Amino acid sequence: MLDQTTLVLLTPFFVTLFWILVISTSQHQKVNKKLELLFFLTCGLVAFVSAIAFFGQYYKFYQLIYVPVVFFAMSQFPAFYVYIKSLTSEQGWERKSLVHFIIPLLTTLAAAYIHYYLLSEKENYQFVAKVITGELPETRHLKLAYLVDRISKNSFIILGLIYYWLSNKRVKKHRSKLDDYFSSTEGKRINWIRLYNISFFFTLFAGIFFHSLDRKIFIDNPQLLALPFLPLTVFFWIIGFHGHKQKTIYPTPLNHPVLDNQNSIQTSDLSDIKIRLVTLLDNEKLYLNPEINLPDLARHVGTNRTYLSQVINQEFSLNFNQFINKYRTKEAKKRLNSQEGYRLTIKELGEQCGFNTPQSFARWFREYYGVTPGEYKKTIGL
Structure with missing residues (x-):
């Protein structure tokens, strides 16, 4: 029988995995039009795997995946914005969109340098112990690892706010040109962004609450895990459900050159x-x-x-x-x-x-x- 902690952690994991499988195996849609959405969901899935490893007390596995998780966790909101941008653009995917992943990449490289080069295996385990107890590390290397960890967590919240604003700005701009571009606008207005906005703020407050407390508090009181992880479940369900239903808006690539010259x-x-x-x-x-x-x-x-x-x-x-x-x-x-x-x-x-x-x-x-x-x-x- 699943204990309370495992059930709470597995719920958002399986919800996200469910939509990844549904979208990637969909027969009535072109999956290549959903790659940005699939990447966003994958970022969430990897973050949930990390949480399951940590609160399930699989600390060796948690330490092993810590560095790649930094990248995927921090890439979630940039990935969602890139999906919205691709959805509302005639060009679809553009290489210059990779610029949105520079901060996650730099933070990940810093974490990789610290955990793979500076810290010994023993110090990596000590780092996990400090994260659990909330104690400040004593050695210089561990202090540096702790600093990068805090920067990545705070950056996650800051990036969330920035890309929330950018995503809504993009949708607003898209809606303003619909009537001058399409003869039929049904299904093209992305009205589900309103539900995303509501769930985003619940998720944001849950994330702030989660990162402001020591992990040991959640380990000792597993029922508190419901506060950050249930809003995340709803958040990823909304995006997965509506992202799956969302049809391609602009025909990309265009079947003919757009005569603008x-x-x-x-x-x-x-x-x-x-x-x-x-x-x-x-x-x-x-x-x-x-x-x-x-x-x-x-x-x-x-x-x-x-x-x-x-x-x-x-x-x-x-x-x-x-x-x-x-x-x-x-x-x-x-x-x-x-x-x-x-x-x-x-x-x-x-x-x-x-x-x-x-x-x-x-x-x-x-x-x-x-x-x-x-x-x-x-x-x-x-």
């Missing part, structure tokens, strides 16, 4: 772009594609997305999202007035006209015609 456009005459845009939509009805976005439409028009966006904003006084969905609602109204369209369900009609959900269809139809599609259908009476 002025040298690649055919004309800078906005009125000419407007004519070609209207002609194209009237004839080919590209708005019926629920995933049509600004770069896609710009490619078909033969211009860049900056000019196209300018035309839509200035000539029609709409953003891209409003512009495309206005075309879709017009098409839906036209079809509702026909025998064939009238026989369709509202859901079927919405899907045929490019709407991803009935809710989105109803919202946009009401936006332009003052009634829902169902209400308008009742007035026709075909």
